[in-house]
Structures are given as structure tokens and as C-alpha cells.
Amino acid sequence: MSSRPGPTTTATSATRWCARPRSSPSRGGPEAVTIRAAARAVGVTPTATYRHFENQADLLAAAKDEAMQRMAATTLALLPAPAAGPVDPVAAALERLQAAGRGYVQFALDQPGLFRMAFCPVPDTDDQPLQSRLAASPPYAFLASVLDELVEVGWLPAELRPGAEAGPWAAVHGLSLLLLDGPYRHLDAAGRDQVVTSTLDLVVRGLAGTERTRGDR
Amino acid sequence: MSSRPGPTTTATSATRWCARPRSSPSRGGPEAVTIRAAARAVGVTPTATYRHFENQADLLAAAKDEAMQRMAATTLALLPAPAAGPVDPVAAALERLQAAGRGYVQFALDQPGLFRMAFCPVPDTDDQPLQSRLAASPPYAFLASVLDELVEVGWLPAELRPGAEAGPWAAVHGLSLLLLDGPYRHLDAAGRDQVVTSTLDLVVRGLAGTERTRGDR
């Protein structure tokens, strides 16, 4: 967990700070990640934190990175094992796509603190180019691989492939937030499943790529 | 702007607190809405705030309501005037749908503070039933009306109508957040326009409602 320029954290010492649960697992979003809480967690005085993180924003960025990694690990672990025997490759790819979407939403609901942490706004210390930042985002990488697969098996029209990650990701991400904080909170399990299914179906139909944008029906 | 149960805010006094810009317009999300800042803004001592709001969560809820209303007013004002003369009603409805989506994203980018305010998590003091809460959300109401219109003119399959708000709203909402805080921040105007267009096209194609979920191409 790199603290950017100033305090020059050594790799060995950083593990001591990052290897323990940052606040409570599910509860406790970014607002719970404080300099003093981190110090308490490792049993030192608050000022000692500044030997490892430049300031609170830096600490927050580290927590954000870890949250994103944990989210990736959790959602990928939820993916269904590939069914044995020969199966329709298109159906299999679409299955994986929808399963990943469901896992994304489920993680957001199960671990709201980590989810909020993974996507919290942070003052932006990194200066990486666009593509490497996207590739560093596990959801984007997985989504891209499934979309590539759908092109390979001839289902997704190749002309729709460029930039096709944005829509599906946005839909699943937005749905997670609407369910978490928005007007869809307090929906019961059945209602949640309905909006998730509805949204994933919309995405799949959208990727299928029929035109018909005029009144031809 | 109602402060819930305790302090029994009179309608006349509440206007004095709510009629002035709550923090800076664009900058300053929910974290800038503090008891002390509100008191400074109206020129009183911090404790006086508790005569009008139960606590900070209550103040935040009031600010959230106002932000949502302002967002609705702004995005609706951005809608294109209906073209004169007879036009394809389907094209017109789709136009309005996409324009509303673009306005949603544009507001998020232009007024990030208000946008975050409008969707910030708040400890939830309201106990309204599901439907009335949804109806109170202006984006939902507008989206629902356009979808109804698309059914009436025979474009949107009626069997896809129930719950069809979730997907489009989630897509536009999620895209706004990915552009604001997520991996799509720092995209230039052209890149932003591309992901917005791509996402809106996905939504429209998805609503169009072709099936083809198997390898039939």
C-alpha cells in the first residue's frame, strides 16, 4: 500500500498497517477511515500515522485500492463454475456476463462499506494515462474479456464492440447505488431481484444490437 | 424544508435557512453541509441550528431534498423544445429520452456537489411506502412518462413496460458516477460524449426489445 511521495513508506512497515481489517467489514464507508482510527487499529498514537501516509487523503486512497481489490476477489469468486460438457458458447458467455452483474450488485448490498470505499471520490494523486487506469479497474477488465468473447463467438456485432464496456458497467454500477442509497433501498429481496433481472436483460438486449430506432413495428 | 419531529420548525423561519445557497453551488458535496457552516451562512451561532434541525442528519436530508429539486428543474429546463410541425412521435419520444439522459449526466458533471448531495446516503428518517418514494424522485417520474409514451405510440413492447424504469435510470446514473469519481473521470469532452452516446444507444436498443439471447445470427 503505497503512501505516495513524502513519507516514503517501506514495504515491510506498510503491511503492518494494511494487513488488518480497515474498520468494520460491512458497515463503515469512507467516512470511517480516519487518521486516528487507523492509529488506534494498530495501537499507536495518531501522529505516527503520518510516518506512513502523507495525510488523510493518502490513507483514503490506500483503503480505496484495497477495497477495490477485495471487491474484485469476492465477485470473481461468486462466478459460476463452467458447466461440464459441451455447451453453447454464446449462452455460456452471456451467463457469465449476467452472473458478474449479479455478483457486482450483491457485493454492493452485502458490503456497502467496502463498495462505497472502492468508489469513493478521492483527490486524485495518480497521474496514470487513461487506459492503464481503466485496466487497473477489475470490473472493467472482466467485462472487457467477456465482451471480447462475445465478439469471438460471433454474437456481439464487432462494430458495437469499441467502448461497449461503458453501458453495461454503468447500468450495473448505477443499479447498485440506487439499491444502496437511492429510491430502491428498502426493496425486499424479490423486488431487488426483479430490478436486477430487468436491468441485466436490458443490457443483454442492448448488446444484441438491433437497430429499429424509428417507428417500424 | 421540514425538520422532522423535535424542533418543530415553523414554516416562516425555515425559509430563512433554506432560501440561501447551501455552501458553494458546484463544489461542496454532502461533506460541506455542516451544522456550523449552516449557522455561519445565516449569521448565527452553531447551536441555534438545533432550533431548526434535529441534528446534522436532518440538515443533510433537507439539503438533499433541495438538491434533488434543483437537479430536476435544471435537467428539465435543458430538454429540447418540441419541434414545430408534424414529426414521428416515436422519434420525438426517443429524442426526449436521450436528451433527458444527456441532461442528467451533464448536471452531474456541471454541479458535482449538488449531484452528490441529491444522492447522498442519509440515515433514512422517512417511512413512506415504496411507490410514493419513487414518484417523489423527479428523474423516475419523467422517465416513467416517456416510457408510457413509447408504449402508447406502439414502439416499446407493452410486456417490457413493467419495471422498465430501472435499467435506463441505472445506466445513466451509474455513468454519471463513473464519469464523476470513477475510472472515467479525466476523460476529455469527446471521450465523455462517446461513452454517453454509447450508453444511451445501448439503452435504446435494449428497450427496443429484440430477443436473440442464443446464438442465432
Added chain:
DNA sequence: GGCGTAAAGTTAACGCCGTGCACATAGGAG
């Protein structure tokens, strides 16, 4: 006019927060 009551505002205080400054310690390199 005088008076009681409720709304609105004030001062003082507590504990939490981020942060800076000066100082202490410990352990390895020379």
C-alpha cells in the same frame, strides 16, 4: 399596559477529528 409563554439565539463545555512541531528512541552502517 402588564404578563406569561413559546420560539429563537447565546455562552460554555465535552470529546472527536486532521494536522504541525519538537523531541525521543531504536537499530543498522560506517
Added chain:
DNA sequence: CTCCTATGTGCACGGCGTTAACTTTACGCC
């Protein structure tokens, strides 16, 4: 042994939410 670096401590400052007790203001009622 000495010095340097990494790490940690104590103290202090101002800002935050919140409470408790007190004062001021406005208004209806006799």
C-alpha cells in the same frame, strides 16, 4: 562508538457535532 534514518510520542491548535443552561424576542391574553 557515532551518526543517520525510520518510527513513534507529547503537546497544541482549530474545526466539528452535540449537550445543558441561560437570555432575549415576539405575541396573545387579561
